[in-house]
Amino acid sequence: MTPSTSERRSIPGKPSLEGIEERWAARWEADGVYRFDRSRSRAEIFSIDTPPPTVSGSLHIGHVFSYTHTDTVARYRRMRGAEVFYPMGWDDNGLPTERRVQMHYGVRCDPTAVHQPGFVPPETPGRQAVAVSRPTFVDLCRQLSAEDELAFEELWRQLGLSVDWSLAYTTIGARARRAAQRAFLRELGRGQAYRAEAPTLWDVDFATAVAQAELEERQRPGAYHRLRFGLGDGDGQGVEIETTRPELLAACVALVAHPEDDRYRPLLDRQAITPLFGVRVPILAHELVDPEKGAGMAMVCTFGDVTDVTWWRELGLPVRAVIGRDGRLGPVAWGSPGWECDDPARAQAAYDQVVGMRVEAARRHLVGQLAASGALVGEPRPVTHAVKFYEKGEHPLEIVSSRQWFIRVADLREELLARGKELRWHPPAMQTRYEAWVQGLTGDWNISRQRWFGVPFPVWYPVDADGEVDAAHPLLADEELLPVDPSTDSPPGYQEDQRGRPGGFVGDDDVMDTWATSSLTPQIAGGWEDDPDLFARVFPMDLRPQAQDIIRTWLFTTVVRSEMEHAKLPWSDAAISGWVLDPDRKKMGKSKGNALTPLDLLRQHGTDAVRYWAASGRPGTDTAVDEGQMKVGRRLAIKVLNASRFVLSLPGQPGADPGSLEPGCIQPLDAAMLTRLAGVVQEATGAFEDYDYARALERTEAFFWAFCDDYLELVKGRAYGGPELPEATGARAALTLALSVLARLFAPFLVFATEEVWSWWQDGSVHRAAWPEVAELRSVAGQDADPAVMDVATAVLSQIRRVKSESNRSPRWPVTRLVVTDTPQRLAALARAEPDLREAGKIGELSTAAGEGMAVQVVLAQQE
RNA sequence: GGGCGCUUGGCUCAGUUGGUAGAGCGCAGCCUUCACACGGCUGAGGUCGCAGGUUCGAGUCCUGCAGCGCCCACCA
Numbered sequence: 043m044t045p046s047t048s049e050r051r052s053i054p055g056k057p058s059l060e061g062i063e064e065r066w067a068a069r070w071e072a073d074g075v076y077r078f079d080r081s082r083s084r085a086e087i088f089s090i091d092t093p094p095p096t097v098s099g100s101l102h103i104g105h106v107f108s109y110t111h112t113d114t115v116a117r118y119r120r121m122r123g124a125e126v127f128y129p130m131g132w133d134d135n136g137l138p139t140e141r142r143v144q145m146h147y148g149v150r151c152d153p154t155a156v157h158q159p160g161f162v163p164p165e166t167p168g169r170q171a172v173a174v175s176r177p178t179f180v181d182l183c184r185q186l187s188a189e190d191e192l193a194f195e196e197l198w199r200q201l202g203l204s205v206d207w208s209l210a211y212t213t214i215g216a217r218a219r220r221a222a223q224r225a226f227l228r229e230l231g232r233g234q235a236y237r238a239e240a241p242t243l244w245d246v247d248f249a250t251a252v253a254q255a256e257l258e259e260r261q262r263p264g265a266y267h268r269l270r271f272g273l274g275d276g277d278g279q280g281v282e283i284e285t286t287r288p289e290l291l292a293a294c295v296a297l298v299a300h301p302e303d304d305r306y307r308p309l310l311d312r313q314a315i316t317p318l319f320g321v322r323v324p325i326l327a328h329e330l331v332d333p334e335k336g337a338g339m340a341m342v343c344t345f346g347d348v349t350d351v352t353w354w355r356e357l358g359l360p361v362r363a364v365i366g367r368d369g370r371l372g373p374v375a376w377g378s379p380g381w382e383c384d385d386p387a388r389a390q391a392a393y394d395q396v397v398g399m400r401v402e403a404a405r406r407h408l409v410g411q412l413a414a415s416g417a418l419v420g421e422p423r424p425v426t427h428a429v430k431f432y433e434k435g436e437h438p439l440e441i442v443s444s445r446q447w448f449i450r451v452a453d454l455r456e457e458l459l460a461r462g463k464e465l466r467w468h469p470p471a472m473q474t475r476y477e478a479w480v481q482g483l484t485g486d487w488n489i490s491r492q493r494w495f496g497v498p499f500p501v502w503y504p505v506d507a508d509g510e511v512d513a514a515h516p517l518l519a520d521e522e523l524l525p526v527d528p529s530t531d532s533p534p535g536y537q538e539d540q541r542g543r544p545g546g547f548v549g550d551d552d553v554m555d556t557w558a559t560s561s562l563t564p565q566i567a568g569g570w571e572d573d574p575d576l577f578a579r580v581f582p583m584d585l586r587p588q589a590q591d592i593i594r595t596w597l598f599t600t601v602v603r604s605e606m607e608h609a610k611l612p613w614s615d616a617a618i619s620g621w622v623l624d625p626d627r628k629k630m631g632k633s634k635g636n637a638l639t640p641l642d643l644l645r646q647h648g649t650d651a652v653r654y655w656a657a658s659g660r661p662g663t664d665t666a667v668d669e670g671q672m673k674v675g676r677r678l679a680i681k682v683l684n685a686s687r688f689v690l691s692l693p694g695q696p697g698a699d700p701g702s703l704e705p706g707c708i709q710p711l712d713a714a715m716l717t718r719l720a721g722v723v724q725e726a727t728g729a730f731e732d733y734d735y736a737r738a739l740e741r742t743e744a745f746f747w748a749f750c751d752d753y754l755e756l757v758k759g760r761a762y763g764g765p766e767l768p769e770a771t772g773a774r775a776a777l778t779l780a781l782s783v784l785a786r787l788f789a790p791f792l793v794f795a796t797e798e799v800w801s802w803w804q805d806g807s808v809h810r811a812a813w814p815e816v817a818e819l820r821s822v823a824g825q826d827a828d829p830a831v832m833d834v835a836t837a838v839l840s841q842i843r844r845v846k847s848e849s850n851r852s853p854r855w856p857v858t859r860l861v862v863t864d865t866p867q868r869l870a871a872l873a874r875a876e877p878d879l880r881e882a883g884k885i886g887e888l889s890t891a892a893g894e895g896m897a898v899q900v901v902l903a904q905q906e
Numbered sequence: 907g908g909g910c911g912c913u914u915g916g917c918u919c920a921g922u923u924g925g926u927a928g929a930g931c932g933c934a935g936c937c938u939u940c941a942c943a944c945g946g947c948u949g950a951g952g953u954c955g956c957a958g959g960u961u962c963g964a965g966u967c968c969u970g971c972a973g974c975g976c977c978c979a980c981c982a
Contacts, residue, residue: 059944259981266982285982298982330980340982349980428981474910478978590976621976658919658930662911664975668918670931673944680944688941728922740920744929751946758941840948847948852937 053690053802057683059648059676062794067199075807076204079125080576088124089580090116091564091613092205093588093596094131094213097190098142101197103667104589106640108619110656112587113203114735115617117790120204121813127580129209129567132194134187135218135496136556137248137434142190143182143495148172151179151494153551176494176529183495184214197640202649202793204809211566213559214495219525221566222559223500225603226447226489227521234450234606235489237516241344241351242488244442245432246369250492251446252432252439253555254484255595262429262438265422266336267409271297274313274322281306281314281325282419284336286427288412289405290343292319292374292393293364298353299339301327306339317417318392318408319376320384326357345441347430348484365440371397371404401440445513447499447552448486451602455480461601461611468733469662472590472618479594487599489558496553500526502533509544517547561599564612583613585733590618590662617733620664643672650792651676657791660736678743679795682788685750686799689777692761695803700775700822707772709760710874711835713827715753719745719780720819721829726787727813735790742787749780752836759881769877779822783814834868835875841898842883849902856884856903863893 070076090112095105120126144150148167157175163182164172174182191212198205211217229235242251264286272280283297297314299306306325313322330352331340342353344361353359362380366372374393377386392411396404412418429438451458458480467473490499500519504512517533519526528549532538540546562570564583569576582604588596597616604612643652647669654675659665689695700708708716722745729737754777761777763770782804789796789808800808820827838860846855860883862872869890872879880888886903 057942264981283982287982331982332980336982342982347981349982352980353982430981471910475977478909482978484980594977660919663919666918668931671918674930677944681942684942684945686941691941737920737922740929744920747929750942754941762940844948847936850936853947854937 053687057680057687057798059650059679059683059795062798063200063202063649066794066797067202070204070807070809071199071207073807075809076120076126076128076206078127078129078206078209080579082125082579084579086123086125087127087579088116088119088585089127089568089583090129091567091583091586091600092128092130094133094211094560094563095194096133096138097187097194098134098138101194101640102622103640103643104622106197106201106643106652107622107656107659107665108587108589109198109203110201110653111617111619111659111661111735112585113201114653114657114738114790115585115587115730115733116204117793117809118730118735118738118813120809121786121789121811123812126204127209127568127583128205129211130195130198130203130205130207131210131563131567132187132191132212133556133560134183134191134212135214135553135559137250137491137493137495138556139183139187140179140493140495141434143179143186144171146186147182149174149179149182151176153494180495187212187214197644200641200644200649202653204793209567213556213563213566214497216525217569217572218559218562218566219497220572221562221570222497222554223519223524223526224521224571225562225565225607226554226558227500227518227524229449229606230518232606235447236450237445237447237513239443239445240448241354241441242444242446243430243432244367244440244444245435246367246437246440247435248432248493249367251444251488251490252435253488253557255479255487255557255598256433257430257439258433259428260431261426263424264427264429265424267412267422268337268419269317269341269412270417270419271317271341272315273309274315281309281339282337283339283341285341285346286425287343287346287401287405289371289396289401289408290346290364291316291341291408291412292321292371292389293343293345293362294321294323294341295344295354295359295362296323296342296357297325297339298328298331298342298357299325300331300333301329303331303333303338305333315384317415318411319389321362321382321389322384328353328357344443348441351441361443363443365401365442367442367444369437369440370400373397401438446488447490447554448488449558449602449606451487452483452485454602454605455483457605458598458601461605465601465611465613466615468615468617472593472616472662475590475593476598479598487602489555490552491555492551493553496556497525497559498527498529498553499550500524500528501550502528502536502547503550505542505544505546505548507544511548516550557595557599560596561603563600564604565607581612582608582610584615586613586616588616588618590620593618615733618662620659620662622659623664623666643669647672647676648679648794650679650795653791653793654678654739657735657739661734675792678746679792681746681750682785682792682795683799685746685754686781686785686802688754689774689781690799690803692774692777694765694771695774695778700779703772703775703822704768707768708776708822708824709769709772709878710828710831710871711753711756711878712772712776713823714829714832714875715749715780716776716819716823717827717829718832719749719783720816720823723783723787723814723816723819730790738787739791742784746784746788748836749784752839753780753832756835756839756875756878756882760878776822779819783819786811786814828871828874830868830871831874834864834872835879837896838862838872838879838898839882842885842900845900845902851902854884857886857900858903859887859889859899859901860885861889861891861899863891863897863899864895866892868896 116126116128147163150171152173153176155173155175161178266284267288268284270280270282294316309325310327312325364371376389383389396407462476502517536547568580600612651672655671722741725741726738757773761773785796796808
């Protein structure tokens with residue numbers, strides 16, 4: 043059957059990359075080239091749990107890098123015949139969006155502010171943030187993230203990602219809220235979620251709880267302060283401790299020493315008296331105390347750090363909290379229950395001087411008081427130590443006691459470790475990061491945040507007849523009615539006018555941590571419960587591509603949710619990409635003055651060039667931004683255009699189907715080239731099966747250059763021959779077949795250049811063409827093809843070129859006489875390519891001699 | 907403190923069962939009628955971090971060390 047040529051584009055006289063991106067992107071959209079066909083069976087479908095980028099963040103080249111990796115795999119699978127489920131999500135809920143809205147509009151959310159419907163933010167943000175109601179704030183968040191999502195989609199389209207845009211979702215959208223609330227209610231029903239009052243990692247700037255996974259450490263200057271405590275039984279010597287947080291002295295609830303520490307053993311179970319405040323605290327033993335550190339005796343405060351929490355919990359100590367949620371020292375009534383002390387008036391006088399201060403100011407002030415009182419021993423000793431921060435925060439985390447929702451992960455450790463072993467990791471070494479995290483879990487996952495733009499908890503609390511909120515008996519939403527907003531919807535069995543009234547209800551104020559939603563991306567994208575037919579066809583998914591820095595957050599939490607709801611892995615494979623580093627090898631985003639925006643790079647070098655650079659980064663390996671690599675990629679794309687134009691412009695092209703050639707058309711050199719190409723197909727396929735797109739590209743590219751430099755040059759003369767010459771027909775058939783295979787091998791990378799050349803002589807998109815098979819090459823090459831023919835001919839040609847180059851002659855300069863010395867086997871192989879070699883080298887007399895190794899004697903003509 | 911990874915020509919990196927060191931960039935030289943100057947060809951350049959070991963043979967396997975990066979840790 044002869045395909046219609048009416049839709050084909052003619053081959054331009056001078057091929058160019060200009061304009062092809064817009065043209066093909068529009069065409070793909072119009073033709074639905076990447077549309078997902080949901081009628082296919084699970085076995086035919088390859089589903090990808092695409093990372094939803096945080097839309098409030100700026101797009102950087104790191105996104106381009108890792109999304110290109112995934113796209114090459116998606117395209118490979120699609121060409122292998124899989125129906126690829128490749129949705130795109132936008133992560134728009136959560137703190138990053140709130141922060142962006144605050145900056146962008148110059149507003150802040152004040153839940154107590156009067157709601158003004160139709161509020162319009164100022165044209166330019168004022169110096170003083172405008173307080174807006176929660177509904178207004180959430181509305182602004184939605185508006186701005188919708189704008190950001192358009193910009194993201196624009197970039198992804200320009201990058202040529204083969205996603206099906208009709209499957210896009212957002213993490214604040216109704217589907218995501220419904221899935222997150224449903225999963226939460228089911229976990230609550232199974233006892234996997236619970237609410238508890240507990241010491242909580244707290245960011246004082248954002249005034250919200252944060253999770254263990256969101257911590258990072260920063261080196262900060264501090265100082266050890268040596269403090270002398272009195273002893274309750276009047277021992278004059280007292281006891282000394284060292285602390286970096288003297289401002290927490292009022293929150294001291296015990297001193298601890300190691301049980302084996304002989305220095306302090308006599309003091310155990312006696313009482314110490316805090317300086318300034320005169321509070322009697324027990325001296326206790328705990329294994330965690332390091333006798334080598336500081337004084338070997340530590341003060342336990344509620345709470346200075348996570349060690350304090352451990353001591354507090356394991357030693358059954360009381361809470362004496364001084365740091366409030368605003369990060370300031372709160373009021374204390376000394377002498378009242380829980381705050382008993384020897385001299386309440388003195389304690390009150392000392393404390394009142396620091397109340398209301400932030401920790402830094404309180405520290406300076408209290409150290410002054412301690413020095414004056416003589417309790418400070420010596421000078422504070424400066425140290426640099428690691429301090430825990432919320433990764434987006436500006437002040438060190440505090441630990442405050444608060445009521446939060448948790449997901450029970452600590453009990454699940456063994457199951458989660460087993461899932462980690464079951465998951466196929468690419469590269470495999472990334473599994474250890476997951477294991478280290480799971481093994482290091484110290485508690486359950488806190489999923490509630492005291493913020494506004496997120497998925498609300500589908501929970502209310504009854505208000506009793508006295509107007510007290512009964513937090514112990516939450517009212518749960520009906521799963522059929524999700525998503526709900528407890529701040530505007532009323533719980534089952536109640537009317538809205540009962541909100542906040544005795545005998546009525548109040549809504550839960552918190553929203554879920556953004557990971558509590560993102561951990562459900564397979565369910566959200568796959569239509570869990572909303573579309574059971576689709577879900578059965580795509581879940582568990584095949585691939586989770588993501589960056590290495592969010593293994594402990596996104597990957598881990600997704601495994602947790604899937605384990606709880608489905609008791610299986612959410613995907614079979616995880617492909618972990620590295621980071622993009624600045625040219626100066628700093629992690630992207632952490633160094634300043636980085637002007638390399640993705641759009642600039644795409645515009646300057648072209649999409650295929652940028653994709654080439656991205657795909658050159660090995661899986662899991664950090665890679666520097668390298669515009670040199672982009673230039674190489676651009677050159678490669680242009681070369682693909684030019685080589686294709688040459689092959690397709692030969693006489694009588696496109697020629698006959700290579701499979702229908704008469705015997706004798708394909709020459710030994712052609713067969714050798716096709717056999718080599720078959721090996722490349724095999725290697726590239728194997729590499730892609732292992733998610734090693736970089737290897738597939740490298741092998742294809744290496745072959746392609748040899749194909750152009752050597753094979754093309756060798757057969758050029760023969761290929762110009764007329765249709766009556768079988769060897770000319772064979773050359774053209776081999777060239778055309780190789781071109782077809784190469785276009786398909788490059789298609790996942792050079793998405794636009796390959797589509798352009800494909801359109802010159804093929805129907806349909808190359809991106810829906812069949813991935814090349816070894817068999818289609820071997821059947822044309824024949825059984826007795828000898829790859830050595832190409833090797834020897836290339837080696838001799840290379841020698842001829844060297845001599846001509848060193849003699850400052852052009853490649854077309856004639857060779858009067860050529861003597862090739864080599865082993866008999868290699869000479870035999872050479873003989874099979876002799877006509878092509880003679881023509882390509884413009885060789886007159888050619889003789890051979892048997893010898894050990896190869897030697898080529900070249901005698902150039904005196905004149906051309 | 908524990909763990910993972912990296913260390914190959916000036917730069918960025920390949921090197922998959924151990925068998926005579928590779929690519930690109932950069933550099934130097936040459937070549938433009940006949941696919942490609944948004945080119946092509948040719949060339950120079952490396953005792954594969956260090957020290958041992960296994961082996962006929964080690965960039966490749968083992969041990970130790972060093973430097974760099976990252977992850978984790980209870981950082982008082």
